[in-house]
Amino acid sequence: MSQEMQKVLIADDDGINRQVLASLLKPDYVVLLAKTGEQAIERAQRHLPDLLMLDVMMPDMDGYEVLRRLRADPATARIEVIFITGMGRPEDEAKGLKLGAADYITKPFNATVVMARVATHLQVVRQRRLLEHLAHMDGLTELANRRRFDEIYESEWQRATRHAHTMSVALLDIDCFKQYNDHYGHPAGDRALRAVSRVARNAMRRPCDIAARYGGEELVILMPETDAAQGLYVAESIREAVAQLLIPHEQSVASPVLTVSIGGATLPLGEQESAAALFEAADSALYRAKEAGRNRVNWRM
Ligand SMILES: [Mg+2]
Incomplete structure (x- = not known):
């Protein structure tokens, strides 16, 4: 398995949020940006990021709907999603997690916490890929089993x-x-x-x-x-x-x-x-x- 940089897609209609998150993540990951829900779906399908940082409130389509659509498409169904939002109510958080988000970060966020959570989720993604790869591989020949x-x-x-x-x-x-x-x-x-x-x-x-x-x-x-x-x-x-x-x-x-x-x-x-x-x-x-x-x-x- 290659150790190439993992891809993170940041979808947020707020330019400042996008820039702040991008500058935090750029040293360690390939960062992709989307300004709208539609763009988030299109970029997710095209680039298959390892992680999507998804704003809940966006004018064209909210983050819940974006996640629903990604889950409905087998190609994007398993992309890990972290919601980022200003809505800090427990029911909002529950709604996101129920839809299959891995995590929920509320604004204003703390840079160190964001970095730590992103790193944790991407580590899980890497391990899962490795296990899937090994489960499909013949140990002696390294061909598919x-x-x-x-x-x-x-x-x-x-x-x-x-x-x-x-x-x-x-x-x-x-x-x-x-x-x-x-x-x-x-x-x-x-x-x-x-x-x-x-x-x-x-x-x-x-x-x-x-x-x-x-x-x-x-x-x-x-x-x-x-x-x-x-x-x-x-x-x-x-x-x-x-x-x-x-x-x-x-x-x-x-x-x-x-x-x-x-x-x-x-x-x-x-x-x-x-x-x-x-x-x-x-x-x-x-x-x-x-x-x-x-x-x-x-x-x-
Ligand atoms: Mg927003």
Whole structure:
């Protein structure tokens, strides 16, 4: 996880308040500003800040309504919000917290208190992101884990089907990996698996492409909106790059170096194929790649 600066959006119709808060936070965070409720929503959607400091009283739309709208949109629903307001009545505070605000700061505010609360909430955000990241990651290969893959695969399949897009999936298996482990030992096996995983990850060109550890020495690659020719190209480049690692494998029947077999399949456009059937097609293609002598790619067109 990168330790880049966290983003704080300050939404307040009062220019002085905006400036005071901005000058407090600028040394430690990336600060974004909004003068109206509409602007707050638009900037929140565009920049996905880690924290929104939200004024309650604004002429066009009050802060409660801004928060309601952000919560209704899955993209912005989880942005942490601190209300900043002159209204100090307990019922106002309760209303804000009930809507899901993390905190409530009343004006006139104390700079040290504001800084401390902002730091606390942003620390929570950072920890939550880290935990989410770890929960989706395979510890050995640092690829996405199977649970993460299953979630993404299902949603990407639905998206592809709904919009009549294509989508490719490929399964990768290290050739004669059992023999590799038996001969070179499990620590060496882990290193080899990590090296192959790096190759797969580096082959993912777009943020939506994902390489995951499916199990044992098997990886799975998901490439949304990718046709068979493109999918085959990526798979072939991975196969070649793994062979180029030149990791000796004396016990392999396929090659003197460590190699992989890859099977892939592409969603046939205009035809109904379930997510499970597409995956099985890739699995069958992998089987054929192995049967044909390993260190090769087989693709169901
Ligand atoms: Mg105001």
